[in-house]
Amino acid sequence: MTISIIRQPLATVDAPWVAAGIFDKDGGPASDLRGSAVEALVVRLLEEKEIKGSAGETIALHEPVGFRTRALLLAGLGAKARFDARAAYTAGVALAKRLASKPREKVGVSLAAVLEAGDPALVSSLVEGVCVGMQGPGLHKTEPNRHPFEVVLIAPEGTTDEALADLERLAARGGIVGQAVNLARMLANTPPSEKPPVVLAEVIRKAAEEHGVDVQVWNEARIREERFGGLLGVAAGSAEPPAFVTLEYLNGGDAPVVALVGKGVTFDSGGLSLKPSASMEDMKSDMTGAAVVVASILAAARLRLPINVKGYVALTENMTGGRAMKLGDVLTMRNGKTVEVLNTDAEGRLILADALSYAAEAGPARMLDLATLTGACLVALGPKIAGLFSNDDGFARDLADSSRKVGERLWQMPLDDDFKEALKSSVADLKNVGGRWGGAITAARFLQEFTADVPWAHLDIAGPSWVDAEGAARDAGGTGCFVRTLTAYLEAAAAVDGVARD
Template identity: 65%
Template sequence: MNVQSISRPLSAIETPWLALGIFEDATEPPLAVRDLALGELIGRLLASKDLAGGLGDLTPLLGPHAPATDGVLVFGLGPQARFDAGAAYAAGVAVGKRLAGKAREAVSVVLPESTGQAALIASALVEGLIVGTQGPGLRKSEPSRHPFGSLQLISPSSDVPEADLAAAVKRGEIVGQAVNLARELTNTPPSEKPPTKLAARAAEVATAAGLGVTVWDEPKIREERFGGLLGVAAGSEEPPAFVLLDYRQGGDRPTLALVGKGVTFDSGGLSLKPSASMEDMKSDMTGAAVVLATMIAVAQLKLPVNLVGSMILTENMTGGKAMKLGDVLSIRNGKSVEVLNTDAEGRLILADALSYAVEQKPARVLNLATLTGACMVALGTKIAGLFSNDDPFAQEVLEASRLTGERVWRLPLDDDFKDAIKSQVADLKNVGGKWGGASTAAKFLEQFVGQTSWVHLDIAGPSWADSDSATRDAGGTGCFVRTLVALVEASLRTQ
């Protein structure tokens, strides 16, 4: 799909399809069309309350309406007072989904009116449009979405410098494609992405983006003393893999390490999940997919930063060599862990990955994991839990999430949660008691980062959508690629 920006009045443009946003509380047509016949039509429809501007609302006006030759799609932006990058992204997804249902040669979208945030809104809108044109139906016999031949973002106002608009649109295209990569990997059937195959795919796309890549096989993993990973992988016929990604374009700037959980299918092991709870467990590798996608986006944006990533990959199965309740595993940093629930496997593999990450002496470590159902009980399915040992770092992640509209809430990591993971036979046990499961899991992870500045995002809820909506597809969401890119960009303004 050819994506470009255009700065000129709508009267000077001709396009097959035009998408135009209106605010929920609008009483007049947008400025861009106010002097056109299309503006008169929209004004009448607003007056008769036949147009709705709620976020996700879509109203097609078929037939020629200059400057569109085939039709106009009026899309809702929500309340103007609350319009931000998150709303722009959601609106873009809705437009992309609706118009990509048929093959279209070209689609033009008008940049909504904003107050001093035109570049931010333009990028978010394009991100959403790109995401909306790719559905979850990877194996359908007939495609349900068709990327446009070309996508134009039109700024009718001269208030936005053309160079700034072009840069924002290019950024939006890169980030949107990165989100789609994370979604594609998450939605891939589990039999098609065992750890070694996923590692090979990651190496392929990372190398193409200019990242440094190293892949560890099972003998190397054993040599490096990844006891948690080997314990979880023991029940599967598929060997584990560990992917290291490297991007160093920041000179003497500090290094941020990203760590992603990559359980390519989670049966629960001998602590077997109910069948219904396994249906979406191909998504238990979302954290690893988000790390890969973020690293690729940063490389394609050519940001002058130092960023390393790791994807720790395994299946959690019930084979004859599967770890048993009561087994004790030795993690890379030397700590021993008593396994009392084999379905609490994510923290075991992350313990190895975090131990390795901090040994490399990055300034900061951030891990993402579909870690606990307890976090979903606490926060629902659309909000991630954030845990940290560093208040300023946590605040930076929260600010990046607010900038993108991805929702995060900080949860406690108090010292008393450590009591719940004390073992009688080992240094730690891998589950706590009945209460505070998200916090006890995070407290477990904290034991493997030492004094390094660290943030843990429990993305179990927002990583997957059970149902379709106007602004989101069912399946993998690619959550927090957008936030992590914004976090990396923000670091350039503060260092």
């Protein structure tokens, strides 16, 4: 996808399709539609409730009077007073998804409404959404159902040269972040037979090297040498060997290091604690945490952020082969702690335990893991909100601030010490599951045992990582959630030249 920006009146733009934002009935059409024949039509449609102007709504007007374009797509933005990054992103996805349904060489997208809202940074959110809307999940469709097009952003005629340069920078950022989201989505949507751990590791290696990120891939022998008992235990039931990938983007000089850790179960059958068939249908996406870590580090590299970031990605299948770990087995993890396995479908925490232990040994200033970890978090917070757990209030606040900035949703959950009681084992240091209650919390409390008191946060993204049903502003399948949050967090951390702060 190519993105360019022009500065001229909307009515004079010569493009087959032009998209322009409209707010709800209280905000109405943006400035570039006012005074035109279209303004009166939009106002009437809003008043008569034929359209609502809600975020994600689109309506096409063909041969609009007074415009050079052959078709004008009105993209709903919601309430003007509450217009934010989530609304801008949603509108971008919806308009791009609508227009990419057929081959189109070029589409103009007006920025007037976004700029009227008062925050030019929302231009990036709009472009991110446009990028995501142009890529669907149909990786193996014989006929493509999404057709990328050239995007021409239209700034109002009176935009100054300095402001135009800022818009160009924001548009370029949006393109990079949107492509990173699409990378995470593509990896999650790839069929499991096409991304066994070793193959996925090589995909990551090639992508990292292409963008100047140092990368190492460990094979099974190296993993055994490094004492990753959790990763080896989970992998034992699969014919496919595990892999462990480390990534380093060190562009921050003497600034502290941020460590990102991702769960990468490329298919999760549940192991001997076998999942029902219906519960396996989306388990190709159980490596979304790993995909988000990789995509976020590549985005930081492409943005040339002055920051030091290290990534750690544990990759395996969780299968039911003859050598699969059994209930009652005891695993010795990287940091020496022993874990009694009482549910083989609680495997993500086992591989993260090794990865977190290894990452903590390097002494990062902060350490964040992302994982599609528990169905319990989905029960607690629903399908659109991630659970945030942390041993550091300042870190948690910074992540929450970044998520709000980009319009993604998380909610901090408790991490009290009494939840550790549920993890006591009679034969080992820990067991890998607690009781019936607070499953997302006990899982996080388990992970905390492997953080070596490094400032740490855990995002349980089981809910927002996957969408079952298609909508006007979303695709079924992997969402690439929290790439946008992590990128914003790394940008903020780079701006203050360090992240170890209260």
